[in-house]
Amino acid sequence: MKSHVDSPQVLRRAGITALTVAMFLGGGAVPAAASESRTTDRPELRAAVDAFVSAGFTGMQVRVHDEHGEWTRTVGVRELGRPGKPPADGRFRIGSTTKTFTAALMLRLVADGRIGLDDAVAPHLPGYGLDPRITVRMLLQHTSGIFNFTGEYYPDGTVVPGITWSGQEWVQGRFRTYRPEELVRLALSHPGRFEPGTGWSYSNTNYVVARLLIEKVTGRPYAEQMRERVLNPLELRDTSAPGTSPAIPGPHAHAYYTYATGGVSRTVDVSRQNPSWISSAGEMISTTEDLHRFFAGVLGGKLFPAALVAEMRRPEPRSGEFGYGLGLMSMDTGADCSGTVAYHNGSVQGYATLMYSTPDGSRTLEASVTYVDDAAQSQASAGQKAIKDLMTAVFCAE
Template sequence: MNTGVRTTLVAATAVALSAALAGPALAAAPARGTGGHDATRQAVEALVKEGVPGVTLTARDGHGAWSTTAGVGNLRTKAPRSADDRYRVGSITKTFVSTVLLQLEAEGRLSLDDTVDKWLPGKVSGHGHDGRAITLRMLLNHTSGVFNYTADEDFGRTYFLKDGFFKHRYDRTSPADLLAIAMSHEPDFAPGTSWNYSNTNYLLAAMVIEQATGRPYGAEIRDRIIEPLHLSATSVPGTRVTVPQPSSRAYSKLAETATGPTYDVTTLNPAIAYGSGEMISDSADLDRFYSALLRGRLLPPHQLKEMKSTVQIEGAPNVRYGLGLIDRTLSCGVHVWGHDGGIHGSSSDAATTADGRHSVALNLNGDWAGDTTTVLEAEFCGS
């Protein structure tokens, strides 16, 4: 994942997705809601001009909710994107997983200082990995050193390049399968000595939730977050390969370059992402989730403070990583908290001010172009 600003599951495999989609820019749909977001609307339109098929965004502040879309949700029919689109949120899943683990800590059912081996004895071992030296906190803030399974070259060829993807897109991988890939490599560093984004950390975090509760991690997210907040568009799909309606198609180049044919990658088995990036949501739900989280509705003050205790990300001076929560300092000095994420054909971003009063979430239905930071700058810093 590229955590400089946008953390994407695709980027973790070293698949270079940075150039623009060839073809003319597509017109933006009218904005819906309150005014005062001209800079944001223009930033959304600019993403389409850069090559993204389509964008959907919803913001919420003291004046209410506001939505805008640009481009198309279907390259074949030219149907526009909808403000109500549901989409795969990729690594935004990590904030949900971290929230559940912190709730379990608040209930006294586990401690962030517990070792991984306490909950998953013998699971993190081999080639220098040692679960006895890694704490749950290290998993959540990516200081564990555990190898990132999506960075495995064979995994990348199998699931992110064209030939492998179309052969394996519906594979039923288990968490044990994914963990075995990580354990076949040496750690990135000794636990607690550095920082590196690893999807394996949240694979393990979800497994710990299941061990501590005796229930699927998705059921815990549903009962503890989705239902209490009435997040009607949000789900942990498990092995379901489709995205519920309303939704747009999702597109990828499925190549190491951002040129060449564009493929529809909407249907896939998201089990390859598991607790690191499996979930589906929409922009309004993500605004509601992050606002509730930052307002203290989901965690007691101590756990929220722990979640917001950050470490510096090397090479990204304005970005720090907490426990499944990213702190970004924008050019105007505003701090926003949230996460970004990507999975095949879908790049998403969500950010909220520290008081939870101003939120924005957006999705691009292409994974090879578009910097969502420009939209955050426009929303929180623009006039």
């Protein structure tokens, strides 16, 4: 069967892009320990998952739901140098998949009449100097033009750095605390990328401004509101917004970062870190089971009305191949596969997350990949190929 997942456009959208932080960058291969559910024999899925370890990733946990039922598999190792496999129900840092949670929380507030999608943001957050034309919708769909505090990359090759989030400097300072206000003020000290509403550019700052707005509108902390309005209603017991806490609660696979110093390569376990540097744009921790519950709940209208689900899924035309709506992307796998699929992947040093679903939830994929990260993005192409092959196995199966 021919798969439209093979197209370069879909591959870029499904795999590594400049939109996520160092997604699927790796170290050397490790022997594969494996465990899988016995609901049904799925050799095509097993092969696609095993390919990640063969490509050099340290471990992976996968959950697939389709007409055959639920299928799970773990491969690789939980920790380098130790034989145990990743836990099938393990927690992991979900990186930019956090944006879908933040958008869902904002849309709950919209549904409750606390704020409107097209309301201006500046009146709620005086003192920041926000452009008065920026609306809630612009934040969630990345059309505000606000500078990205993790750095901007311009078409002419110009790079304007933001905070440090890679390399030896980040590893050594990974327990530093950033306040959300600090990240926003840093971003707003730079000129906007374009006039609000006239372009599209992925900016982590949008979702930190959204956090401040959520806290201003509700008068309560972001993490508390996330629990009350999103996690508890969907019974997501193993998902959290850790704030400044460096720990991953519960069983988890480990993540690593490697860098050279004095001509010597050093690999460091970075599973523990202070995620305040990425805040509500990428700080959250979850499991594959909780991600499945979350996405099913959002797309199924359990958090807000169908009209807002449609708004969330509607791509902003200027986002082009990314099909970015409100904290959610869409891609076309083609008529020979599953058609349109909604998704939002994420990554944070040494952890990468996949979250995909057909609109009706009949086929879903949730996964966490652990790896040895580096600043050179040394295994980006291998990661892209592995994602393509996995998506073909899930969404183009007979």
